[in-house]
Amino acid sequence: MKSGKLSVYVLIIALVSVFAACSSTKKAGSTPKLQAVDETTLMSHLQYLSSDEFKGRLVGSPESEKAQEFLIQQLQSFGVKPLLAAYRQPFTMNRRNDTVNKINANNVIGLIPGKKYKDKYIVLSAHYDHIGERNGLIFNGTDDNASGTSALIQFAKYFQKNQPDHNIVIAFFDAEESGLRGARHFVANLPVAKEQIILNVNMDMISRDDNNDLYACGTFQHPFLKTYIDPVIAIAPISIKYGYDDPSNGGRNDWTSLSDQGAFKQVGIPFIYFGVEDHADYHKATDTFEKVKKEFYVGAVRSILSFVQLFDKTFKPTNS
Numbered sequence: 467m468k469s470g471k472l473s474v475y476v477l478i479i480a481l482v483s484v485f486a487a488c489s490s491t492k493k494a495g496s497t498p499k500l501q502a503v504d505e506t507t508l509m510s511h512l513q514y515l516s517s518d519e520f521k522g523r524l525v526g527s528p529e530s531e532k533a534q535e536f537l538i539q540q541l542q543s544f545g546v547k548p549l550l551a552a553y554r555q556p557f558t559m560n561r562r563n564d565t566v567n568k569i570n571a572n573n574v575i576g577l578i579p580g581k582k583y584k585d586k587y588i589v590l591s592a593h594y595d596h597i598g599e600r601n602g603l604i605f606n607g608t609d610d611n612a613s614g615t616s617a618l619i620q621f622a623k624y625f626q627k628n629q630p631d632h633n634i635v636i637a638f639f640d641a642e643e644s645g646l647r648g649a650r651h652f653v654a655n656l657p658v659a660k661e662q663i664i665l666n667v668n669m670d671m672i673s674r675d676d677n678n679d680l681y682a683c684g685t686f687q688h689p690f691l692k693t694y695i696d697p698v699i700a701i702a703p704i705s706i707k708y709g710y711d712d713p714s715n716g717g718r719n720d721w722t723s724l725s726d727q728g729a730f731k732q733v734g735i736p737f738i739y740f741g742v743e744d745h746a747d748y749h750k751a752t753d754t755f756e757k758v759k760k761e762f763y764v765g766a767v768r769s770i771l772s773f774v775q776l777f778d779k780t781f782k783p784t785n786s
């Protein structure tokens with residue numbers, strides 16, 4: 467009798483375990499997968515774009531042109547086609563304190579066609595320019611923003627290999643440091659109706675933080691995005707926080723217009739910005755490769771890619 471009862475218990479426990487296993491499998495299927503990135507290439511691009519060879523990637527400089535060539539070469543190597551007639555989207559602008567002489571600036575923009583929503587676009591962006599040289603010192607701009615630029619190269623590679631449902635625009639913007647000029651030029655000259663752009667994901671300064679916090683900024687304006695960020699926060703190898711997007715906090719506590727996402731925000735295109743709090747090396751010659759926290763940076767890149775992948779696969783645009 468005793469042993470008989472025991473085997474019933476064993477059977478019940480076994481059945482419960484099977485159910486538990488089934489339901490946990492189901493649950494795992496609905497959570498996003500943390501995407502992998504090629505860490506070695508990511509870090510070597512970060513180091514290369516941060517090197518003295520680029521002299522701080524000043525808009526209109528020969529080194530800026532060299533950076534454009536590098537970015538175009540990367541897009542070509544993956545098979546990513548240009549969005550426009552060519553990879554470069556040229557525009558002219560004045561430097562600060564010089565209203566006479568125009569300089570030539572260039573965004574570098576690629577397109578990865580979507581397979582499901584052919585008239586909808588997600589714009590992934592990062593500015594590749596920085597502030598050049600001052601007082602004989604090179605401002606390498608590693609965190610600001612070789613970090614977002616190198617991440618965007620990896621995103622281009624990923625989505626070219628894993629075709630997205632929506633069209634994905636890879637936008638390396640120029641002249642962010644001169645007042646979001648590249649992003650503003652892009653937004654003012656869209657090749658499609660602005661309603662067709664369902665989201666801008668902008669990355670600017672993502673490779674280090676004293677508290678290891680990455681901020682996702684813009685859910686105050688677009689709370690629907692939490693549906694796609696919350697599941698990533700749950701699996702992210704780093705801490706991701708919401709914030710710095712409430713306009714009532716004002717000034718430098720509202721980041722929504724402080725980088726290129728501001729150009730999209732201004733015309734009513736949904737946006738999300740990923741970045742860190744200002745650090746001691748912000749806009750200093752000491753924003754260099756040695757200061758990068760590799761584990762944090764790789765974690766940030768994997769998390770943002772996972773978010774974009776989840777959004778692309780699960781967001782269903784209306785009127786499509």
Ligand SMILES: [Zn+2]
Nearest residue numbers: 610611670671
């Ligand atoms: Zn920046």
